[in-house]
Amino acid sequence: MSVAIVVDRLSYSYPSPVPGRDATWVLQEVSLSVEEGEFVSIMGPTGVGKTTLCLALNGIVPQSTGGRIKGEVHIYGLNTKLQPVADLAQLVGIVFQDAETQLFNMSVEAEIAFGLESLGKPAEEIAERVDWAMALVGMSGFKDRSPFQLSGGQKQRVAIASILAMTPKILVLDEPTANLDPLGKAEVFSVVRELRQKRGMTIIMIEHESEHIVEFSDRVIVLNNGRVELEGRPASIFSQVDHMRKIGLDVPQVSEMAHRHNQKYQTHFAFTQLDETYQALVSRLDGK
Amino acid sequence: MESNGLAHEVGDMCLEATDLWFAYEEGPSVLKGISLEIKVGDFVALIGQNGSGKTTLAKHFNGLLRPSRGRVLLYGEDNREHPVAHLARTVGYVFQNPDHQIFSATTREEIAFGPRNIGLEESEVQQRTEQALEYFDLTAYADHQPAILGFGLRRKVSIAAVYAMRTDVLILDEPTAGLDWKSTHELMQRIVALHRTGHTIILITHDMRLVAEYAPRCLVLRDGNILADDDTREIFRQADLLRETHIELPQICRLARRLEPFNPGRNILTVAEFLEGYGNLAERMR
CATH class of the missing domain: 3.40.50.300 (P-loop containing nucleotide triphosphate hydrolases)
Structure with missing residues (x-):
């Protein structure tokens, strides 16, 4: 396995809104590494710098944003401070939370082809990649539709396809379902499930919903006050209910139930998923 | 209050x-x-x-x-x-998209706008504004331009602004x-x-x-x-209705439903109700 991402003691602050006064550090000595093919979720309270960290992965931070930076980010060995953002964009694709603000072309096909066209790829290759990306997100047959007539979930799938068409090695999903209704969320998460199972892509997902994090993630990184505060497998992270609540973060309801039960009855339950909880409880209740 | x-x-x-x-x-x-x-x-x-x-x-x-x-x-x-x-x-209205609401130069002015606009006295306007800043953890951003804050913060500003009007x-x-x-539960406590x-x-x-x-x-x-x-409680019991409208119940409700043969009688809505209903699960060992 090779290492896809290395973040080494990264500190960053945006340009100060008040002239002559330095802005506070959004990220403080963040270090982490991600193996190729790993699925890593990033959690953290609102305003903790999760999006900033993602933007640092493809060089937008600090190349477009300015500000102060210490430490380094390497993507497959390339330093993101030195590589042109356009080159990094082919390695790291970022999907942001409000898809509709990213879509602006007249057809789904044009939308997905846009990035490839601006790279000057030959028409044949573009057509091929567009078809491939649309199939991957389950949107084949929507080629000629206007993106503006699509549902929220469909728009977000088009946004994901437009990034996938660039065939990045690393996909970053920044709260990909934050603005979607349950049906749209289910659509997008089924695409994520597909990518995870079939493509072996390296995926970084910023997400609040702990149930989905449990389902997908090899590893969870919890940011707090600009630092990595917790890191580990989902089961280990979500068994630390008090710590997570103190940071201000959610855990699956079955984890909370186990925790409160343990406190009250001095038991040692540890649940993160519905099925596992059901199995464990049904065997106990059956005996009654 | x-x-x-x-x-x-x-x-x-x-x-x-x-x-x-x-x-x-x-x-x-x-x-x-x-x-x-x-x-x-x-x-x-x-x-x-x-x-x-x-x-x-x-x-x-x-x-x-x-x-x-x-x-x-x-x-x-x-x-x-x-x-x-x-x-x-x-009737106060917190919009789904905070950007449809936010227009002031600072977070403090944004929050003060509503109370001032309904004709409250200036001292009352200020008192409510400072309180809303504190309640929604926005004091550190009081002098910032709200439109350029992160999404979660913009959301909190838009809520605080309507909250201050009471x-x-x-x-x-x-x-x-x-x-x-944390923000979700703090907000809901204020609403409660x-x-x-x-x-x-x-x-x-x-x-x-x-x-x-x-x-x-x-x-x-x-x-x-x-x-x-x-x-x-009645709505959450209607499986067909929920399926038809693509509504997925909370995890603890789904667990309670699957454990229905052992259900202690009521349609469980929350973790607290689950624990109360089932009591000590360890004592129910074979």
């Missing part, structure tokens, strides 16, 4: 819609003959898929939209008889989308406190955990119609 002094008693009629129809311009009907009653002091969740008409319906409550047919009464008076600016003193009726359209657990002092709360949300925890009554919308209007 300093309120504006509510003009009505809990249990009085607050909002009453009768055969409400609405279409945007020449488009198809978004609301198709909705009738409902909301009493003073109710805490109601409006649920249903995007496009089912939740936001369109709620915008009739404060006159942002006017019915194509039918009517909405607020405390017995037809909303059409009053300009939006007047209705805004009684309107009799408060409509919250997806207030917790994009908020972390308002509700306890007699404010009427209308919550539009996709988060069924919030509905289960906080809203005793649920209106389920689909395709411009009210499909169901009942106690949340």
